[in-house]
Amino acid sequence: xxxxxxxxxxxxxxxxxxxxxFSLSMASILCATITLMVVAISLLIAGNVNSITKDLESExxxxxxxxxxxxxxxxxxxxxxxxxxxxxEEVIYKSNEERELEMSEYxxxxxxxxxxxxxxxxxxxxIITVDDAEKLNSIAEEIKVMDNVESALxxxxxxxxxxxAFSFIEKVTIIVVIALVFVTAFLITNTIKLAxxxxxxxxEIMRLVGASNMAIKLPFVFxxxxxxxxxxxxxxxxxxxxxxxxxEKMGGHIISNIxxxxxxxxxVFDVGIIILLLGAIIGMFGSLNAVRKYLKI
Amino acid sequence: MKFIxxxxxxxxYSTGVTALADMSVVxxxxxxxxxxxxxxxxxxxxxxxxYREEKPTKGSVVVxxxxxxxxxxxxxxxxxxxxxxxxxxxxxxxxxxVYENVAFALECLGMKEKEIRPKVMKAIEIVGLKEKVRxxxxxxxxxEQQRVCIARAIVNEPKLLICxxxxxxxxxxxxxxxMKVIDxxxxxxxxTVIMATHDKDxxxxxxxxxxxIEHGVLTGDYLKGSYKSHESV
Numbered sequence: 001x002x003x004x005x006x007x008x009x010x011x012x013x014x015x016x017x018x019x020x021x022f023s024l025s026m027a028s029i030l031c032a033t034i035t036l037m038v039v040a041i042s043l044l045i046a047g048n049v050n051s052i053t054k055d056l057e058s059e060x061x062x063x064x065x066x067x068x069x070x071x072x073x074x075x076x077x078x079x080x081x082x083x084x085x086x087x088x089e090e091v092i093y094k095s096n097e098e099r100e101l102e103m104s105e106y107x108x109x110x111x112x113x114x115x116x117x118x119x120x121x122x123x124x125x126x127i128i129t130v131d132d133a134e135k136l137n138s139i140a141e142e143i144k145v146m147d148n149v150e151s152a153l154x155x156x157x158x159x160x161x162x163x164x165a166f167s168f169i170e171k172v173t174i175i176v177v178i179a180l181v182f183v184t185a186f187l188i189t190n191t192i193k194l195a196x197x198x199x200x201x202x203x204e205i206m207r208l209v210g211a212s213n214m215a216i217k218l219p220f221v222f223x224x225x226x227x228x229x230x231x232x233x234x235x236x237x238x239x240x241x242x243x244x245x246x247x248e249k250m251g252g253h254i255i256s257n258i259x260x261x262x263x264x265x266x267x268v269f270d271v272g273i274i275i276l277l278l279g280a281i282i283g284m285f286g287s288l289n290a291v292r293k294y295l296k297i
Numbered sequence: 298m299k300f301i302x303x304x305x306x307x308x309x310y311s312t313g314v315t316a317l318a319d320m321s322v323v324x325x326x327x328x329x330x331x332x333x334x335x336x337x338x339x340x341x342x343x344x345x346x347x348y349r350e351e352k353p354t355k356g357s358v359v360v361x362x363x364x365x366x367x368x369x370x371x372x373x374x375x376x377x378x379x380x381x382x383x384x385x386x387x388x389x390x391x392x393x394x395v396y397e398n399v400a401f402a403l404e405c406l407g408m409k410e411k412e413i414r415p416k417v418m419k420a421i422e423i424v425g426l427k428e429k430v431r432x433x434x435x436x437x438x439x440x441e442q443q444r445v446c447i448a449r450a451i452v453n454e455p456k457l458l459i460c461x462x463x464x465x466x467x468x469x470x471x472x473x474x475x476m477k478v479i480d481x482x483x484x485x486x487x488x489t490v491i492m493a494t495h496d497k498d499x500x501x502x503x504x505x506x507x508x509x510i511e512h513g514v515l516t517g518d519y520l521k522g523s524y525k526s527h528e529s530v
Contacts, residue, residue: 002407009404020392205388208348209449210378211405213371 006215014222018230024195025227031191032231032283035184036275040235042180043271044243046173051262052254053166057133059258060163062140062154064126070148078148079126085142087135088128096122123150133163181278188231188279189286192224196290203294213295220287228283229276236272243268300326300457300489301347306356308342308513316342317353318513324491326456329483331500331524332493334510340493343510344461347491348380349373361456378406381450381458381488383479385465387442389434389449395421396430399448406453420452424478440471444478451482458482460492464499472499500524 018025064082066075075093082091094102099122104111114120130139136154143152196203206216244264252261301324308317316339324330334340345351346358349365358365361379368376389398399420403413421427424444434442443463450458460479464472476499483490494500500507507524509517517524 005409006407009407201388202390205390205401206405207374208377208382208388209402209405210374210376210380210453212374215405215407 006218010215010218011222013219014226017219017223018226021195021199024198025223028188028191028195028227028283029231032188032228032279033234035187036232036279037235037238039177039180039184039278040239040271040275042173042177043274044239044268046177047267047271048254048262049173050170052259053170055258055260057163057166058129060130060133060136060154060159062128062130062136062143062152064128064143064152065150066124066126067148067150068123070124074148075124078146081146082126082128082143085139087130087132087139089131090129092127094125094127096120096124099125133159134167136160136163184278185282185286188228188282189289192227192283192286193290196220196287196294200294203291207295216295217288217291220291221284224283224285224287225280226283227287228279228281231283232276232279235275239275240264240268240272298326299323300328300361301491302357302359303343303346304357304359306346306353306358308339308346308351309354316513317346317510320356320510320513320515322508322515322518324489327483327487327489329480329490329503329505330492331503331505331507332491332510333495333500333507336495338510339513340510341461342513343508344459344491344493347457347459348382349376378453379456381447381453381455383443383446383450383458383460383463385462387434387439387446387466389442389445391434394431394433395426395437395445395448398434398445399452402449402452416452416454417448420448423451423482424448438471439467440474443467443471443475447475447478447482451486451488454486456489458488458490460490460494462493462495464494464496469498472496476503 066078070078079091079093082088097120100110100114100120103122104114128139128143130136136159137156140152140154143149203216203220247261247264250261252263253259254261301322303320303322306317306320307315309315320339320343332340332343342351346353346365347360349368353366356366360376363376365376390401393401396417399417400413403416408416418427418430421430424447426441426444426448429437429441434445437445443466447463458479463479464475467475479490479492480503482488501524504522504524506521507517507519508515509519
């Protein structure tokens with residue numbers, strides 16, 4: 001019962017304290033607001049960069065040209081063999097007639113060329129998509145040596161460079177976000193430390209009247225929690241409305257129609273929840289860390 | 298009946314300064330003891346050891362049967378609940394009223410609201426501040442602020458009241474009033490009082506037991522009323 005009383009009293013005192021020490025609380029809240037805003041924007045950018053690179057990577061595929069002599073049985077056997085390869089996501093068969101039709105529809109000059117042939121000059125193909133662009137090379141090499149395969153192409157050098165570049169961009173964005181989270185934690189923790197430094201006599205009095213360390217820490221931890229939550233409100237509101245407006249203004253694309261932004265619903269709320277948790281956790285641990293210093297005897 | 302016992306206590310700070318050297322003293326339950334000495338003589342270290350703000354480097358400090366020197370950090374709060382401390386600079390929380398400042402001491406202990414109120418009102422009455430319960434510290438005089446500090450120190454009915462230069466910031470008239478309050482707490486409630494002070498007049502007038510500390514050494518232990526003829530501080 002006593003523990004519950006201390007717990008609920010700590011929550012009450014934390015709220016009182018935020019308002020009674022208004023200027024100190026405002027300094028901490030503003031610091032949290034500004035730094036969390038930067039983290040929120042970086043999360044939105046990082047999320048989109050990763051989504052765009054994944055989108056573009058998923059467009060990359062291997063085209064397997066089959067030998068002219070391959071029979072229907074050979075083709076279905078080959079298809080099942082390719083499907084069995086680890087990392088192959090989808091295998092679509094395109095006969096030479098289908099490809100001829102597609103190309104003719106794309107350009108009339110192709111149609112004219114094809115008319116001059118009695119039989120189709122094109123080969124039957126498989127279009128293969130893989131789950132990870134970095135596997136394109138190894139899967140293509142595996143397919144090349146199979147029976148009835150004329151060649152397996154995926155763009156080789158240029159695609160390898162693109163895949164490497166995408167993987168680099170992804171890593172850089174993750175590192176930037178992590179670094180920003182650390183900077184945010186450092187700045188918020190230090191602002192809270194300064195605010196608590198100004199109230200160290202309060203902690204001293206609590207110690208002298210016989211409050212247990214837990215009873216001293218709790219109100220400050222709750223106060224840090226409240227400051228973190230209040231500090232995350234503005235960034236959350238700005239990113240939710242800001243992202244939805246930008247998404248709608250740009251029609252969901254950036255640069256061209258094939259580069260899509262992430263749909264705001266869920267994504268922007270997920271980022272909001274991350275910011276809220278980040279604010280609350282940094283606030284709590286920042287306070288705890290600052291109070292602990294004054295509890296040493 | 299023995300309440301406080303220091304045996305061969307030494308305190309050397311990390312800077313190499315020796316604050317107390319081989320100090321041994323016994324204080325009985327219900328006694329009123331002055332601790333006098335020049336600035337940096339070691340009297341503050343002695344006082345702080347009693348409520349375990351400082352630990353001795355050597356020796357034992359027993360308060361109410363507990364060897365404070367061996368007390369684990371996590372248990373110190375239990376000792377402090379039995380001790381009230383009054384400071385020269387009052388140490389009141391500026392944003393709390395008189396009532397809240399006194400109640401704060403009990404709230405920290407997780408006491409029920411309905412138990413807190415009568416105890417707080419009783420303590421405020423003892424120090425004569427019933428009319429000022431809703432005032433904030435900045436609305437009070439120095440003497441009144443010290444009374445609040447005393448009320449906070451005694452609200453939990455401690456067995457020991459430690460006063461660290463409680464009249465240091467007060468004029469002689471107000472000091473007299475504060476001493477009356479502390480004296481009545483000692484006499485009426487039976488609380489053991491240990492008071493560090495520089496104020497010769499108070500020590501002479503009160504005629505209590507006096508401990509004289511010089512350069513970290515207990516050089517005099519004057520029984521009740523015998524100090525006046527040995528004025529050296």
